[in-house]
Amino acid sequence: MKLEITLITSFILLFSNNIYSYNINNGCENKLNNGLINEAILEAKKIENQYDSNFCLGKALYRSSDYLNAANAFATSEPLAELPVDQMFSLLYQGISLRDNGSYQDAIKVFTKGFETAKLGNSKYMQMEQRFLNQSGQTYLILKDSQNALDSFTKAARLSANDDERASNFEGLAKSYAIDNQYDSAIEFSVKASNTYQRIGDLGKYADMEINKAKYYFKAGNTELSIKTLESLESFAKKNGGTYYEAKALIEQGSIYNQLGNTDLGSAKSKQGIALAKQIGANDLITN
Numbered sequence: 001m002k003l004e005i006t007l008i009t010s011f012i013l014l015f016s017n018n019i020y021s022y023n024i025n026n027g028c029e030n031k032l033n034n035g036l037i038n039e040a041i042l043e044a045k046k047i048e049n050q051y052d053s054n055f056c057l058g059k060a061l062y063r064s065s066d067y068l069n070a071a072n073a074f075a076t077s078e079p080l081a082e083l084p085v086d087q088m089f090s091l092l093y094q095g096i097s098l099r100d101n102g103s104y105q106d107a108i109k110v111f112t113k114g115f116e117t118a119k120l121g122n123s124k125y126m127q128m129e130q131r132f133l134n135q136s137g138q139t140y141l142i143l144k145d146s147q148n149a150l151d152s153f154t155k156a157a158r159l160s161a162n163d164d165e166r167a168s169n170f171e172g173l174a175k176s177y178a179i180d181n182q183y184d185s186a187i188e189f190s191v192k193a194s195n196t197y198q199r200i201g202d203l204g205k206y207a208d209m210e211i212n213k214a215k216y217y218f219k220a221g222n223t224e225l226s227i228k229t230l231e232s233l234e235s236f237a238k239k240n241g242g243t244y245y246e247a248k249a250l251i252e253q254g255s256i257y258n259q260l261g262n263t264d265l266g267s268a269k270s271k272q273g274i275a276l277a278k279q280i281g282a283n284d285l286i287t288n
Helices: 002-014 027-033 037-044 050-063 067-080 084-100 104-119 126-142 146-159 163-179 183-200 203-219 223-239 243-259 263-280
Strands: none
Touching (some): 126 163, 243 263
16 A cells, blocks of 8 residues: 555646646655655645645655554645645545555545545546545455445446556456455456556566466366466566566465475475575565
8 A cells, every 4th residue: 555655646647737736846845756754744844835734744754654644644734725636635645544554444434535525526537536436445455345345446447547547446356356255256357457457567566466366266266277377477477587476476386286285396386486586585475
């Protein structure tokens, strides 16, 4: 979820043809762009415009992992917004901050408020409607609330304006169906998500979805396709210099072979993957 904060740039580009009042060239933003988070916090407090001050303070606090105070800063900025787009930005990042603080129900309430606010624009802010629905879905996934997640991602998918949005919603739908053990549907949407991520060049997301797809195949009882998917990813990663995912694909193959009782091959695949992971310092993949 922490990566969501980087969406602020794309959101500003998204609304480049709409009117918003937030000044992205303030001193706080300049410090953030240079990775100077503590200095950004100080600069935010110097900004005369109170919306800009609190909004950028929220961004800086979020970057420092102080999610609760970030949420409070965004909440303070919201009623100070001069225009609907500014208000929606505040609600979006307030919700994300609350979620990353573990306040999931509060986050959902804020995302719902944001969605209702966007709807008042009579289709003018459809992309923001989509974003609030997607973020609600992401939060429901954390709560393992598959039905509300499915509802959110289904509605968000209908509003998707580009492949980035479509891929994210397809991924959400796949994960939602998987929670309910509906693996045929999970496979269907993981294929859609994987293909879309590959088309837009997001190879990290593509690889993650291929691994998820392999897991869904295995749980659906299709061992052959599960292993083939991982072998294909291993080959793809190797050709494209993706050592991390080459290692991960090998480790996942090892896990499957071990579950099938072929412990010799399972151990060999796992050791091969772990060796690669150690070479690149991918400690999250090293389990032994």
